[in-house]
Amino acid sequence: MKLVIPTISESPRQKDFFHELLTTALIKSGHTPILINKNYPQKRVIQQLNNGNLSLFWMISSKQRDQKYIPIKVNLTQNLIGKRILFIKQGEQYLYDKVKNLNDFRNLQLIAGMGMHWFDAQVWKANNLRYKEKEGNWEAIFKMIPRNHTYDYFPRGINEIVNESKQYPDLDIENNLVFIYDRDFQFYLSKTGLNAGKKYEKILTEALFQAEKSGLINQLVEKYWGNNLNILNYEHRTKIHLSLE
Structure with a gap:
């Protein structure tokens, strides 16, 4: 076939x-x-x-x-893609250290970067979080954040952010939070x-x-991303659950 x-x-x-x-x-x-x-x-x-x-x-x-x-x-x-961790600007971890719940985060009024028509945009909208969609090549968001252009942070899946951090050393991985939606x-x-x-x-x-x-799917998830949960200290992060409607 x-x-x-x-x-x-x-x-x-x-x-x-x-x-x-x-x-x-x-x-x-x-x-x-x-x-x-x-x-x-x-x-x-x-x-x-x-x-x-x-x-x-x-x-x-x-x-x-x-x-x-x-x-x-x-x-x-x-559901690793539905567990979102943030790339942030270097030196701005102190902003996120204050966040204990969704309302705390919402009050920061920070703007997320998204590609056009991404599912994340629907989720952020449903939770009254600010975001802006990038027309054309969404990969430019990685480089725009350190230059203070348009975006404050970029939410990425647990299965994405570890490898991407090696490509974009000008971004920090936020230390404390994980945003979770059921997809x-x-x-x-x-x-x-x-x-x-x-x-x-x-x-x-x-x-x-x-x-x-x-168990094949579980084996391959473990093969490709099993260590990411440890690297990202997932168990000790503050879990912020996002609604889908």
Whole structure:
């Protein structure tokens, strides 16, 4: 079975976990997958999924996406993407040290950086938190924060921020807080087009449910990100839960 899947040019290593999960799950289910990688900026990934040039993409689950694409209803990262830790400006940790709850954080009136149409933007809006979406290449947010341009902080998933901190040493990882909302990545299949994933819905659903049941997903989450929870001192952070509506 041939699947055309993306590599995101802004964060090319993000694909590694999802590609290995797909390949291993399908092989263990008795199939021979051929994964064809196409490199696109994230904005174009969505366009290519819409027109069926891509077979599938991993995205944070939402009702809108469930309607627009074909969801495979298996959570992929043990909700690590829904546990958000902040990149902040160097020297500004003292601002966040005062925060004990959502209202404390809201009162800081700081502005989060987001890519256009990110699910985070919906969550921040629902919780009356200030944010601004970056048109074009969202990766520019990393460099704009240290220069005091537009944004005060950048929320990132536990599965993202450790590796990104090596790329952007001009940013600090905030020490005390983690913002949690109840969402995870799922695979979404394109419905129509040359490489539409729809025809593999049954095979992929069975393979991924088996990957969940067998512990394969847990093993790969541990392989790629298991140490991040320790590095980020997750257990001792103040947990701030965000509503989705």
